Amino acid sequence: MTMTNQLTKETVDMKHWLEVAERIGQVAEAEALEADKNGHFSPKVAEAIVEGGINKLMRSEQYGGTFIGVEPFTKIVRKVASHSMAAAWLTNFFAIHDIWPGYLPPKGREDVLGKHELIADVFAPLGRMEKDGDGYRLYGQWNFASGVLWSEWIGLGAMADLGEGLEYVMPVLRTSDPNLKLIENWDTLGLRSTGSNGVHVEGAYIPEHLILRGKDIFGLGKPAGGEYDPQDPIYRMPFMQMFLAAFPATSLGAMDRIIEIFQERTEKRVRVFNGGKNEKNGSGSQRVLAEMKIQRRQVEGLMNRYIEVLEQFQEEGRTIATEEERMELFAIRSQAAKMAAEMALKAIITLGGTSIFKGDPVELFVRDVIAFASHPTQLWEDAMGSYGSTQFGGPAHPTW
Numbered sequence: 001m002t003m004t005n006q007l008t009k010e011t012v013d014m015k016h017w018l019e020v021a022e023r024i025g026q027v028a029e030a031e032a033l034e035a036d037k038n039g040h041f042s043p044k045v046a047e048a049i050v051e052g053g054i055n056k057l058m059r060s061e062q063y064g065g066t067f068i069g070v071e072p073f074t075k076i077v078r079k080v081a082s083h084s085m086a087a088a089w090l091t092n093f094f095a096i097h098d099i100w101p102g103y104l105p106p107k108g109r110e111d112v113l114g115k116h117e118l119i120a121d122v123f124a125p126l127g128r129m130e131k132d133g134d135g136y137r138l139y140g141q142w143n144f145a146s147g148v149l150w151s152e153w154i155g156l157g158a159m160a161d162l163g164e165g166l167e168y169v170m171p172v173l174r175t176s177d178p179n180l181k182l183i184e185n186w187d188t189l190g191l192r193s194t195g196s197n198g199v200h201v202e203g204a205y206i207p208e209h210l211i212l213r214g215k216d217i218f219g220l221g222k223p224a225g226g227e228y229d230p231q232d233p234i235y236r237m238p239f240m241q242m243f244l245a246a247f248p249a250t251s252l253g254a255m256d257r258i259i260e261i262f263q264e265r266t267e268k269r270v271r272v273f274n275g276g277k278n279e280k281n282g283s284g285s286q287r288v289l290a291e292m293k294i295q296r297r298q299v300e301g302l303m304n305r306y307i308e309v310l311e312q313f314q315e316e317g318r319t320i321a322t323e324e325e326r327m328e329l330f331a332i333r334s335q336a337a338k339m340a341a342e343m344a345l346k347a348i349i350t351l352g353g354t355s356i357f358k359g360d361p362v363e364l365f366v367r368d369v370i371a372f373a374s375h376p377t378q379l380w381e382d383a384m385g386s387y388g389s390t391q392f393g394g395p396a397h398p399t400w
Contacts, residue, residue, distance in 0.1 A: 039192050040192075074245060085250060093146050100212060103224060112153050119152070138201050154175050179202050237310050241309075302336055
């Protein structure tokens with residue numbers, strides 16, 4: 001463990017940060033039904049995240065960040081997720097979206113991170129860029145832009161030739177750019193409150209200092225143009241694995257809430273068709289609750305393993321993971337998401353008809369955990385197949 005990480009752990013006021021997380025969760029839960037119906041939260045959730053300072057927790061200290069360590073950050077996201085997975089999704093993303101701009105050239109970092117504005121992104125390389133003078137013009141359309149409704153900046157994946165052949169890049173532009181149009185197409189099964197709409201860009205001008213090159217962040221693991229502190233924890237771990245660290249914590253937060261609701265309702269439940277029996281005395285529900293609690297322990301163990309790996313990277317200052325290391329963490333995220341989804345389904349089936357009304361907390365969590373598990377960074381079949389492949393010297397997943 002690095003001295004930086006040790007000091008961070010000793011000085012983190014977790015009581016404070018969990019209180020902040022609790023406030024965000026309560027704000028989100030208070031408008032859960034309306035937000036689910038509308039397909040987005042009100043601005044109050046983003047405002048609570050910013051007011052609480054959560055969005056600064058994963059940015060470089062050089063740009064006003066207050067990095068508190070991976071483990072404390074995952075606990076914050078878990079707390080929010082116990083109220084609302086959609087709010088945890090935004091809480092997590094508004095913090096981790098401050099990581100990748102730290103790999104831009106120095107002027108780009110100053111532009112994007114200099115005013116503590118919120119940032120959205122879509123990594124999928126769906127755009128194209130054309131040279132125009134000293135910069136480029138961006139064209140394309142992207143979906144799943146989480147947080148775009150409240151963000152001042154957005155990074156969008158593209159393929160471009162910057163003089164060395166076609167390569168993956170992520171140009172960054174303001175969401176207020178007149179060449180960017182919001183596409184209101186977010187009408188999904190779950191995580192509806194995130195407002196993850198699409199965007200269309202038609203010829204927005206992008207200067208070179210606002211173009212993130214994949215070879216820098218993924219290939220070298222170092223910011224373009226230097227001028228950074230290599231002892232800053234943000235620059236001492238592989239980007240993508242750190243970027244996705246709080247995903248298992250989101251699964252855990254959902255599991256916390258599902259277990260809580262299941263136990264409370266089972267305590268009070270009287271089965272009319274079972275002769276008026278109190279369900280807490282039924283061996284079936286007793287076994288289900290026991291299984292749920294053991295499953296949560298299993299996912300906590302997976303989360304701890306994920307943190308352990310990242311902290312080892314940080315201690316070594318290693319910014320590129322091996323194929324097998326990448327796939328182990330991919331498998332951990334996927335297994336956590338799968339177990340949360342299976343738990344939610346078991347809960348609603350066991351609790352019966354009282355939990356299937358639209359907007360019931362159980363019904364909402366069921367839809368949210370299913371949507372969450374469908375994210376490409378934690379697709380179970382992809383993850384397990386790829387992790388298994390690396391055990392026999394085969395190829396890893398090309399992205400995650």
